[in-house]
Amino acid sequence: MKLGKKIFEIIFHARGGQGAKTAAELLAQAALREQKFIQAFPDFGPERTGAPIQTYVRISDEPILTHEPVVDPDVVVILDETLLGIVDATKNLDENESMIVNTMSDRETVQQKTGYIGNIYPIDATSLSVEIIGEPRPNTAILGKLLKVSEIVKLENLVEVFREKYVDKIGQEKTEKNIQAIERAYDSL
């Protein structure tokens, strides 16, 4: 986060239907548990399944007044690696900031595709979620990595929020598997 900046800002790049909005809202609700001020909103462009979309999150110790889209992110999360090189994900992303990418490729490949020389954290969140949950749910799993990298909210708060929100919707077993995926992504190198 840049010097003097009071609001931590995240941009999720994904394709419509990949659950970026859900991920952003989970993160915001977890931050609320820590008495933070939050904002989570999708980019209000055309909303079609498969089309590139952005979702924004702001987390702060002070009230958030602005309603502009995030222009200067501290972390960028890319949920779909086919977006690399298609969307301008590195805009205003400084060397000491971070990019988290759901990919099977390594750091060097991501660097080549994006030209970003800062901190790149590749994680194969899709395979991880298929292995643990049995379904491709990279949107929740990748949050574990995001928390590890940014330390913006505590893992236990995200886990609690997830459990509270989803246990009635998807049942105990699937909820615990999602949580396991989040925790595995958190612990991954």
Add this chain to the structure above:
Amino acid sequence: MTNTTNKTNSVALTGGAAAAEALRQINPDVMPVYPITPQTPIIETFAKFVADGEAETEMIEVESEHSAMSAAIGAGAAGARAVTASSSQGIMLMAEMLPIASGMRLPILMLVSARAISAPINIHGDHQDVMAVRDQGWIQIFSENAQEVYDNTFIALRLAECVRLPAMVVMDGFQTSHSVENLEILEKSAARSFIGEYIPKKYLLDFENPVTFGPVGLPNSYFEFKRQQIEAMNRVMSEIGEIFGEFGKISGRNYDVFEKYKLDDAEKAIVVAGSTAGTAKVAVDELREQGEKVGLLKIKLFRPFPYAQITEALKNAKSIAVLDRTVSFGSHAPLYSEIANSLYQIPNTRYQIQSYIYGLGGREIFKEDIKKVFKEDWNNKEIKYIGLKENE
């Protein structure tokens, strides 16, 4: 989704969900609904509350917005507390019924997620829909964020029932309706006692005192009906202070008909309504840090328009820019016109006042855009546009 814990009333909700949460606590008698983006999350969230038994409202799924307003009018005339919600073309379609609600003096509450008007088709936020119906006898209150949406829902309903006129609570489509933000909600008992029981003065189902609603008003009486409506609207200004005061006591949030932000000693002031006021506050803060004497007047109550108070609030500013998120083709934009009218009341003074149009059809507006506006000359030789791409 509500995330209320036992310890606190802090929640994080979208503006749409915040409106639905307020309605859950209000528990209106009747809510006729017809979906339209970006309003649908309001009725969708509220329908879930009703299905879960958290509100006892009679929801009526109608076949159009025209019918939604017609059903709200029927319910209101029967003596029920009636609410609905809409946006854009929905408001255009119910336009025929809006003055009937106000003319029959029915305090119907409508949540509006303000959106652009076709053509071309655009589902995104601006203020063209609410501004198009600004002269239909409805109270109109703008909201900056989810907290204000929630609070205004209570305040507007009280106000509407007090003066017996319908009211719209306006939030910016998407920017507010679809953004998750922090807000504090009221204790249910405090909310209930603030709203109170609705006791209509006259209603159709009062068989002891039969009345009629919406009869013919010929040249010998119509004019007097309209005059009474004007008086009712004027009464808002004398009642709203007490309602704000009562709301402040139960919520700790003290409101006025507008909000002054670093305005008193400002030489250059921007006037704006809705979510952009928040972004403008950040721009003002940053320019103030550089020593610029800038400020903001955030419009909340637009109908009735608080001319006298605004004249007083702006009297120290040397130049003023008014940012409208709508257009009035062949004329000045509505908010600009109202501000110009307010300043006209100040004797022996010539203000520089500039009209800007921004954000039509969901065009983004950034803090840097507003800082740039503050640095421009406000000589009003022509209407200026913020973020228009043909200037690039």
